[in-house]
Amino acid sequence: MPIEFPTDAKAAFALQRKLAREVRLEACPSQVSLVAGCDAALSPDGREVLGVAVLLDYPGLHLLHLEVCRQPLTMPYVPGLLSFREGPAVLAALEALPQRPDLLLVDGAGIAHPRGLGIAAHLGVLLDLPAIGVAKSRLIGEELMPGPLRGDRAPLQHHGKTIGSILRTRDGVRPLYVSPGHRCTIAGAADWVLACGRGYRLPEPTRLADRLAAEHKRLLKEQGEAHSARQLL
DNA sequence: GCGACAG
DNA sequence: ATCTTGTCGC
Numbered sequence: 001m002p003i004e005f006p007t008d009a010k011a012a013f014a015l016q017r018k019l020a021r022e023v024r025l026e027a028c029p030s031q032v033s034l035v036a037g038c039d040a041a042l043s044p045d046g047r048e049v050l051g052v053a054v055l056l057d058y059p060g061l062h063l064l065h066l067e068v069c070r071q072p073l074t075m076p077y078v079p080g081l082l083s084f085r086e087g088p089a090v091l092a093a094l095e096a097l098p099q100r101p102d103l104l105l106v107d108g109a110g111i112a113h114p115r116g117l118g119i120a121a122h123l124g125v126l127l128d129l130p131a132i133g134v135a136k137s138r139l140i141g142e143e144l145m146p147g148p149l150r151g152d153r154a155p156l157q158h159h160g161k162t163i164g165s166i167l168r169t170r171d172g173v174r175p176l177y178v179s180p181g182h183r184c185t186i187a188g189a190a191d192w193v194l195a196c197g198r199g200y201r202l203p204e205p206t207r208l209a210d211r212l213a214a215e216h217k218r219l220l221k222e223q224g225e226a227h228s229a230r231q232l233l
Numbered sequence: 234g235c236g237a238c239a240g
Numbered sequence: 241a242t243c244t245t246g247t248c249g250c
Contacts, residue, residue, distance in 0.1 A: 040240075042241065077241070079238040086240070086241095108239050118239065139239045172250095177239080 004091070004126055005084050007074050012084050013115065020116035022125045025180055028188030029102050029130050032058045035196060036101035037205020038094055038123070040086040041213035042073065044221040049073050051089025052213040054205060055097050061196060061204040068216050069093040079139065082108055083119035091123060104131040104181070105196060105205040109139045110189065112156055112164040112179035124182025131181030132189040133164070134206050138177050141166075148172050150197075153190055165190040170201050 006012050038053045048070045055065040069092035075085040086108075094104070109118025110133025117125075118139065124131025138156075146154035146168050156164035156177060164179025167190050180189040196203035202210065 040241085046242090077240065079240090082239055113239080120239095133239085135239050137239065138237095140237090 005088050012081055016115040016117040019122060019125050023111060023121050024183050025185055026183055028184040028192060032102040034099060034101040035103045035205050036094065036097060037105045037209040038090045039107040039206060039209035039213050040090050041217045043070065044217060044224055047073055049086055049089040050213055050216055051093040052209045053093035053097055054208045054212060055101060056205055061198055063208055065098055066212055067093040067096040069096060080114045083122040087119060087122060091126065094127065103192060104129050105134050105203055106131060106181060107134060107206045107210060109133045109135045110179035110181035112139060112141055112177060114140055120181030130183040132184055132192055133179045133181045134193055134203060135177040146175055151194060162186060167193060169197055173201050
């Protein structure tokens with residue numbers, strides 16, 4: 001049974017507080033040759049979650065492998081409980097990768113979360129992999145703006161504590177909210193996100209996972225429409 | 234009670 | 241996330 005992802009909100013809260021204690025903020029890996037990225041999308045009918053995991057080489061950042069896993073949607077979107085909605089499908093995709101990555105970049109928050117366990121931290125702990133949360137918008141923390149140039153960063157603080165970085169990954173473009181997920185430091189997380197960048201706002205791992213998730217969803221939609229058309233003829 | 238709120 | 245066209249700027 002998927003004890004990792006209870007459907008009940010009470011159980012989910014309790015599990016987050018428990019797993020948050022297992023998060024380790026240590027030095028990020030120095031030797032990285034494989035980087036993974038993950039994201040999710042909804043199936044065309046909105047009843048399933050498409051978990052997507054990609055494996056890239058480093059520092060080349062070329063796509064080596066793509067894995068897509070479909071799981072039934074069991075939870076509505078509730079801020080703070082995202083991992084219980086997308087986690088099952090994304091975890092399955094990550095576990096299906098042919099090799100274990102040295103680092104994982106996740107579309108979503110790391111420890112910059114109400115209970116310290118955003119989806120990047122949740123997945124990082126479950127897989128015991130160095131993980132980084134790369135969010136496109138803020139979940140918690142003060143909205144301090146970094147400088148306008150790529151690489152500029154401002155501390156993401158909450159209740160006086162720094163929990164991540166607001167990082168500018170492209171000149172003059174909206175910053176990303178980066179926080180460590182597991183086995184990584186706050187500074188190291190931002191450094192790795194920049195190191196995995198290829199000129200776009202999103203670092204390659206999550207950018208590819210993002211794009212391929214949308215691509216796969218579109219394919220499913222076309223297949224569904226073709227099937228419906230045949231039924232009519 | 235009133236706002237805020239990853240994807 | 242998802243619904244959606246054109247449009248301003250490098």
